[in-house]
Amino acid sequence: MLSSQAYTLLEVSEASSPEDIKKAYRRAASKYHPDKHQDSSDQEKKEAEAKFKDIKHAYEILTNKSQPSQSSSRYDDMHGFSRVKDAFEEMERQRRAAMSNGRDINVNIQIDISLAISGGIHYMKLKSYTICSSCNGSGTVLKEDNNGYKSHTYCLDCNGYGKTPKDNEYKIKINPNSKPGTSMRLKGKGEPRKAPNGTDGDLYVTLFIKPDEYFKDLRGEVCVDVIIDPIKWLTGGSVKVATPTGPVEIAIQPMMQEGSTMRIAGRGIDNSNMFITIKIDRNIPNSNRAQNNIADLLEECSEIEDSVANKFKKVTDKKIEEIEEYRK
Numbered sequence: 001m002l003s004s005q006a007y008t009l010l011e012v013s014e015a016s017s018p019e020d021i022k023k024a025y026r027r028a029a030s031k032y033h034p035d036k037h038q039d040s041s042d043q044e045k046k047e048a049e050a051k052f053k054d055i056k057h058a059y060e061i062l063t064n065k066s067q068p069s070q071s072s073s074r075y076d077d078m079h080g081f082s083r084v085k086d087a088f089e090e091m092e093r094q095r096r097a098a099m100s101n102g103r104d105i106n107v108n109i110q111i112d113i114s115l116a117i118s119g120g121i122h123y124m125k126l127k128s129y130t131i132c133s134s135c136n137g138s139g140t141v142l143k144e145d146n147n148g149y150k151s152h153t154y155c156l157d158c159n160g161y162g163k164t165p166k167d168n169e170y171k172i173k174i175n176p177n178s179k180p181g182t183s184m185r186l187k188g189k190g191e192p193r194k195a196p197n198g199t200d201g202d203l204y205v206t207l208f209i210k211p212d213e214y215f216k217d218l219r220g221e222v223c224v225d226v227i228i229d230p231i232k233w234l235t236g237g238s239v240k241v242a243t244p245t246g247p248v249e250i251a252i253q254p255m256m257q258e259g260s261t262m263r264i265a266g267r268g269i270d271n272s273n274m275f276i277t278i279k280i281d282r283n284i285p286n287s288n289r290a291q292n293n294i295a296d297l298l299e300e301c302s303e304i305e306d307s308v309a310n311k312f313k314k315v316t317d318k319k320i321e322e323i324e325e326y327r328k
Contacts, residue, residue: 005058006057006058006059006061006062007062009028009054009055009058010024010025010028010055010058010059010062011024011028012024012062018063021059021062021063022059025055025058025059028055029052029055029056029059032048032049032051032052032055033048033052034048034049034052036048100193100194100197100198100199101193101194101198101199101200101201102190102191102192102193102194102198102199102200102201103190103191103201104190104191104201104202104203104204105128105189105190105191105201105202105203105204106204106206107124107126107203107204107205107206108205108206108207108208109122109124109172109205109206109207109208110208110209110210111174111178111207111208111209111210112209112210112212112322113209113210113212113215113217113222113244114212114215114242114244114245114319114322114323115174116174116177116178116179116180116207116209116244116269117176117177117222117244117245117268117269117270118176118244118245118246118323119173119174119175119176119177119178120173120174121171121172121173121174122172122174123169123170123171123172124169124170124172124205125167125168125169125170126168126169126170126203127165127166127167127168128165128166128168128189128190128191128192129163129164129165129166129191129192130163130164130166130192131162131163131192131193131194132155132157132158132161132162132163132164133157133164134155134156134157134158135155135157135158135162137162137163137192137193137194138155138162139154139155139158139160139161139162140152140153140154140155140160141153141155162194163191163192168189170186170189170203172184172186172205174207177269177270177271178207179207179269180207180208180209181206181207181208182206182207183204183205183206183207184204184205184206184207185202185203185204185205186202186203186204186205187202188200188201188202189202189203190202190203213315214242214315214316214319215244221268221269221272221273221274221275222243222244222267222268222269222272222274222275223274223275223276223277224241224242224243224274224275224276224277225276225277225279226239226241226250226276226277226278226279226312227279227280227281227308227309227311227312228252228278228279228280228281228309229280229281229309229310230280230281230282232252232309233252233254233255233256233280234254234255235254236251236252236253236254236255236256237251237252238250238251238252239252240313240316240317240320241264241276241316242316242319242320242323243264243267243274243323244267244268244274244323245267245323246320246323246324247316247320248264248267250262250264250276252278256278257278258278258279258280259277259278259279260277260278261275261276261277261278262275262276262277262278263275264276281308281309281312283308
């Protein structure tokens, strides 16, 4: 360190008196003294310590001008060595931490589109490991024989692995309008620490939308094919439709055109629109009498238990129950 650098560090000029230099040194040293940073972070403590050393050596240089080159050389050598030593110590600390800490786990899960849109709870089962309580993660235990001789032996509880398997069920909260690729972090739910002084790894969960037979995803829009029976098509009425945020009643106009598309506002992804397409169940009785008499036709249609329209109603009711279960 040159004298000019020392003056700058202590914030004094070359015309300053020894008394001014001493006051500046005390003021700076008090600011960066280690005792002043007891509650600071490790990084802040190191920075303050390095600054304190710089201030101390700067003061030594300015109060011993008769041998500036020797002071400067001695300071540079000591300071440079200290920095290299600190760097190696930090690398060693990180290496030991990596050897002691548990690894992070990454898993992908598939959820229903209704759960992704409305939000709710997803339960996930995952086999994980916990640190062995018998050997505390070391894989060996201390045994003593009848003669008092002690030795480390293989841990039978974990077979020397240091960890024991465990079946876990995780309760994952899905936020409304979660999009595919959304990642969540469950702190401390990864692999267990490898040593008592380590930390457990984290569990990272990435969401994906699984295919749904009821809801169709067309270019980011939620669509449903609504199947109505001939009676509903002829007379009009209403039909219940499941949406990702709950059931709705849709009005059906008499003899409306098949393939008609209807929009339901705010029921799609991120409060966008949802679309339904009307389809007609053409599975009508093969009866000349019924087909020649509209009243008889309607009566016989209503008696078909396994019609496509009736099946659609059952699927709709089941989907509504699933969505309500998510939203509890």
